[in-house]
Amino acid sequence: MYSLVDGEALLKKLGDRFSGLRGRLTPNMGMEKVTWFRAGGPAEVMFQPADEEDLSAFLKAVPDEYPILTVGIGSNLLVRDAGIRGFVVRLSAKGFGEVERVGDMQLRAGAATPDKRVAAAALEAGIAGFHFYHGIPGGIGGALRMNAGANGVETRERVVEVRALDRKGDVHILSNADMGYGYRHSGAANDLIFTSALFEGAPGDRGDIQSAMDAVQQHRETVQPIREKTGGSTFKNPEGSSAWKEIDKAGGRGLMIGGAQMSPMHCNFMINTGTASAHDLETLGETIRSRVLQNSGIKLHWEIKRLGLFRPGHEVHEFMGQLL
Incomplete structure (x- = not known):
């Protein structure tokens, strides 16, 4: 069973498998630099391929027992505090x-x-x-x-x-x-x-x-906390309702756990007020899910993607609610 190891040790273990790649391999890459939440642990090794051919060569070189995850620009991604084991692929803007x-x-x-x-x-x-x-x-x-x-x-x-x-x-x-x-x-x-x-x-x-694009931008600036450290919409809209309405009815607007808060402006947007850990953010999300379930019987589903490992003793379980 593959377990979390240091990224530099992982690259050393795999030796010259990656010789000839033109992209960048970075061990222990801090994912807080990538995600818009600005929180979370490291990727054991991040690979940024130069182009599709380079990506194909990398995929052929990685042994099957090592996990590979792909991330985008990090806008709707929450990486847990112990980080992501194996390889994370992040496609470069240049390629x-x-x-x-x-x-x-x-x-x-x-x-x-x-x-x-x-x-x-x-x-x-x-x-x-x-x-x-x-x-x-x-x-x-x-x-x-x-x-x-x-x-x-x-x-x-x-x-x-x-x-x-x-x-x-x-x-x-x-x-x-x-x-x-x-x-x-x-x-x-x-x-x-x-x-x-x-x-x-x-x-x-x-x-x-252009008028349609201007209307979209004006709407975002009016109702969404776009200048905050946020991942966008936290939960998918349930059938027949809106996530923000259910969160609001359950008393979730502005709710805080640690440095994480449901935005007072748009309560389906979770924000890092500056000091939030990934644990704070995910705990807040599950607390909101618990409150909405208790209030309306609706199970909200995450829209934000959560990846990686919890720190031992700091696991977050589904519908785990704090008494706040």
Whole structure:
């Protein structure tokens, strides 16, 4: 059974398996530098590939017994305090951050491209239907994996096909149907690493597209704590209601545990007020889930992805509520 070891020792143990790679291998990479929460433990080894070919070579070199996780720009990610064992892949902006027009109404974007950049490219090309990305603080890889959406539009409505690598480094092309999209969910295999995607919109007037993007931005600035250390929406909306409404009814607005707080502005946004540990943040989230369940009988489901290991004796369990 593989257990957590020091990243430098891990690289030494694997010897020259990674010789020839052009990307960057960083042992004991502090994930608090990556996630927007600015909290959490280290990745044992982080790899930032130079391009898809380099990523494929890396995947072929890692023995099967070592776990590999992929992270995006860290906007909706909570890494637990003991960190992530094995390898974490983070696609570089240089190798995977480009967006280009490839047809009259089509764009191809790398998985590390910020959503906002895709919205801007669509505006420049006069392609409508991408204004919603202007308000999503994430990258295309995460949008593909989670079927990110806002303002009544979802990623699945724009995806034509997705390019990905499997655990063995082989290339796969997935159609929209292959992605198995649902609400904030993709049915694509968990071990697939998305590298790029082809999107399609519709003809649009640049003035109208800009107005739609401005409306998205104004809404975000008015109702969301966008200047805080936050991961965006904490929980998915339950059927027939909104997560923030259920949190508010359960007394969760402004609730604090340690340095973690449910935003007084938008109570489905969890924020690090400056000193929160990952344990504080996850405990607050589970406390909120417990309160909502007790108040309305609704089980909220996390939208934020939580990865990694708990510190021994500091585990957080589902619906674990503190008496506050």
